Amino acid sequence: MRALLVVNPRATTTSERGRDVLVRALRTAADLSVAYTERRGHATRLARDAAESGVDVVVTLGGDGTVNEAVNGLLTASAALGGLPGALADRLPALAVVPGGSTNVFARALGLPRDWADGTSVILDGLRDGRHRVIGLGRADDRWFTFTAGLGWDAATIRRVEQARLRGRTSTPGLYARATFGQFFTGLDRRDPPLTLERPGETPDTDLGTVIVQNTAPWTYVGDRPVHLNSDASFDLGLDVLALRRLTVARSARTVTQLAWRAGDPQGKQVLRLHDVAEFTVVASRPQPFQLDGDYLGERQKVHFVSVPSALRVIC
Template sequence: MRAILVVNPKATTTTGRGRDVLLRALRSEVDLTVEYTRRRGHAVALARTAARQGVDLVVTLGGDGTVNEVVNGLMTAGPSGGVGDRPPAERLPALAAVPGGSTNVFARALGLPREWPEATSMILEALRVGRARTIGLGLADDRYFTFCAGLGMDAAVIHRVERARRRGRVSTPSLYLRSIVSQYLVGAERRHPAIRLERPGETTDGELATVVIQNTAPWTYVGDREVNPNPDASFDLGLDVLALRRLRVQSTTRMVSQSLSRRPDPRGRQILRLHDLDEFTLVAEQPQAFQLDGDYLGERNKVRFTSVPAALRVIC
């Protein structure tokens, strides 16, 4: 089996020695080539080239951003390089995600252990016995995502965290909490809900303050604790949505508490939840912060979301 390991050298939870151990373990099972990413977007090109060369397996060592780039490279490996020329899952390399970032939502949502040595052992066992599953993806305009997207406050919080990390801060739950509080106090989302959700053949839902889209559950983690605003979201179904109509202190705090509970089921007058959607469009009166798989991608006025079923094989 031919495989490529795409390594983010800035992965936060591995060392050079750890990477050497991982390489030896993988080489005991596959014919392995190793590539290191050099810039943002590089993993897209590496994965696309690997798919076009007929590689059987792409392994990532990095966080959710690295996984997202590799997925987008695989899914655009057709002759035109566009989303309309997507090869079927069985003709694409399988994906194995070794957790190397700070949160690793995608790998953990697949049932892989949080620590990379244990996750690697589980992936190697799956390779030996031929265990894999095919999952659906989300598509936001022309970019795929694996587990979540957001327009509004959650994306603005991610932007704050990314800026803090560029200043040398470490990504921790406390950093996210401080960023949430800061954004809540100064963000325009609380005072001027500006997003509407449009579905074919359905009534438009308007005056939304922030929207979270999930392709699986959980949405994210706070340490070992799952955050589950849409607990029924699944790789095997369409997209789930949770939107807040108003970011009031009481209702927002209640939603967060419900999402963190052991039996999450967020409800309330300020909450809109939609399950298993094939497609919808978010339209904003003013540009809103936008994120996919935990990466801030700037501001958008309009994003069309589509569920892409049975899109990719994963080893887990």
């Protein structure tokens, strides 16, 4: 079995010594090559090249951003592998995720341990036993995502957090909380909600201030605590949506309180929730912040979302 380990050397929860231990462990189960990412987007190229060269498994050591890049590399390679027989997932290398970031939503949603060493043990057992799971993915225009996407408030919050990290701040739940409230009170035009959600054959949902898309549950974690927007979201179903209509202070405070105390499934007149949706489009009256899997990707005015079942094999 041939495997490629894609390492983000800036992964926050591992050390050089830990990476050496991981490499030695993986080499007991596979013919392993190791590549280190050098810049944003590098993991995409590494995973694509690995798939096109016939590697059986791509292993990532990093956070959710590294996972997202690797997945996009694998699925980009599917165009070159499209002439082969079998379902999409069967034509591509499997993915194995060693959690190395600060939150690791995708790995934990798969049921992997939060600690990278424990996660490595699970992956080694899966490689040796040939155990894997086939999951669906989301696609936003030409970009794939594993667990979440968003336009509006949540993406603008991620932009603020990324800007703070560039100034040397550490990613913590407190930083996200301050960015969330700071964006709400100083960065949103709450009087003129810009977003519309369009579904084939349905009346458009208008006057939306933010749209959050889930491919699985939970939406995120605060420490060890999962946060649910749509607790029924699943890798085995279509996409789930939570959108907030006019972002008044009272209604938004109620939603945030529900998340803080109940940890899931917010309700109310301002809340639009959709479950197991195959396809929809979000249109903005003006450019809006856009994120995939917790990475800020700039501003968009229109994004087409599609659920793609049985898209990827994952060792877990």
